[in-house]
Amino acid sequence: MNGAAPVRQQPEQITFAPNFAAWQKIARCALAKDLAPENTIWEELGSNQPALAMFDEHEAQGDTPNTRFRVPKSFVESAMRVARHRDPKRWALLYRLLWRLTHGEPRLLEI
Secondary structure, eight states, rough: OOOOOOOOOOOEEEEEOOSSSHHHHHHHHHTTTTGGGGGGEEEEEESSSSSSHHHHHHHHHHHHOOOOOOOOOHHHHHHHHHHHSTTTTTTHHHHHHHHHHHHTOOOOOGG
């Protein structure tokens, strides 16, 4: 060991329209960029804010990764219900579950 402390990654702020379709699209981009849940800050785009989010810029340039992730159908169904809730923390929770499902815990929902 060289004694150096691990480098902490700066959190990425992800701003998006507060609906399931927008979250799903942005979450796929975050997964493709391998952004861990602890390195993301999910912020709903308010009606008084301009519609320019971190990933919108990349998509406009055609840089959006075309990567597919497999998750149980039950996750998508549950996530759509959770998205209707008003708690702004729901997006981070959904992403944390999505991350775990795609990073070594594919049977998480069976627990």
